[in-house]
Every structure is written in C-alpha cells, then in structure tokens.
Amino acid sequence: MRRGALPYCVLALLRDEQRYGVEIVRLLGEVDGMVTSEGTIYPLLSRLRRQGLVETTWRESTAGPPRRYYQLTAAGHQALDAFAGEWERFSGAVEHFIGEGDPKR
Template sequence: MPIDGLATQLRKGVIEYCVLAMLKEMPRYGGEVIQMLRARGELVVSEGTIYPLLSRMRSEGLVETEWRDTPGGAPRRYYRLSRSGQKAVAQFRDEWFRFRDSVDNIFRNGARQ
C-alpha cells in the first residue's frame, strides 16, 4: 500500500470521532471545526469533506443542528452532540486507548518478545 494511501485509510477511521469529540464541550459551526482540525495538523486533507460528514452524522442522529445569528454576518448552522453522539464518543475513546496501547506495545517491544 502506498504510504499516502495508508494515511488516508487511517484518517478515514478516526475523523468522524475527532469531529464528534470537538463538539463535546460546546456546539460549533462547520468552519470552526475545520479551523480546529487545521490547527491540529494532518487530520484532514480536503477541508470541504467535513460538511458532508457533519450532514451524515446529523442524519444518523449523532449530532443536532441549530441556526445562530452572528453579529454583522450571515447566520451559521451550529452542530451539537446528541445523546447517541455522546455515547459514540465515549465508546470510541475506550476503544481507541486500548487499540493505541496495543499498537504502541507492538512497535516498542514487538521485536523483543
């Protein structure tokens, strides 16, 4: 597998949960989520893909939306975590830490076992 294909595959599996996790503290609008992802480096290549992702998460009931006015600007659609979205984040968190520990363990100690 080419190495950039590998990065794409890895991103695909986690990006949805990263976005959900970003909505945990407070509702955010799409552009805000994108800025946060951008500030955290390599998580997203095509920023526009966050919008269909949010739309899909809404139809799956993981997030809810509401329009909010912005002073001196156009209204923004804010995304808020639903109850099932909160559950999904918690589940992913547990799963991720286990998964990450296993992979770390193999890469750090694998050769010595």
C-alpha cells in the same frame, strides 16, 4: 486510518460546546496531521446528523449570513465514549508491536 478517526475527532470537538463548520475545520487544521477542508467536513457533519449523533441549530452571525451550529446528542456522547475506550485498547495494542514490544529494539 485518519478517515476512520476523523468523525470521532469532530465529535470530540463538539463534546463541550456547539460549533459551526468553518470553526471545526479551523480547529482540526491547528493539529498536525488533521488538516482537512470544508469539502470533507460538511458531508461528514451531514452524515453524523443523519445518524443521530449531532443536531443543529441556526444562529444569526454578526459577520455574515446565519450559521448552522452543531452539538452532540445523547447518542453522540455514547458513540464518542465507546470509541474512546476502543481507541485506548487499540492504540495500546499497536504500541505494543511498534514500540516497547518490538524485540528488535
């Protein structure tokens, strides 16, 4: 389940600002259950780029080599909005069965 939601968590992190890969890994790691590695994120970012959901720019860094920054494209915003609607519907349905809708509770 985490693997299916992870791309959309990354898109959500890019919704309001550009970020670079290590920053994305760090921000995900700050949330319990979302710890991931660069070995997971960089292939995911490449896939999102090939799908046209993110685009990249290079920027000089004061702390080392230039960094590749990722930002959402219009298609990325649309994909995130569509997922958010589906997630709300899906999570509500799951909550129905494991939460209040459970007749044994």
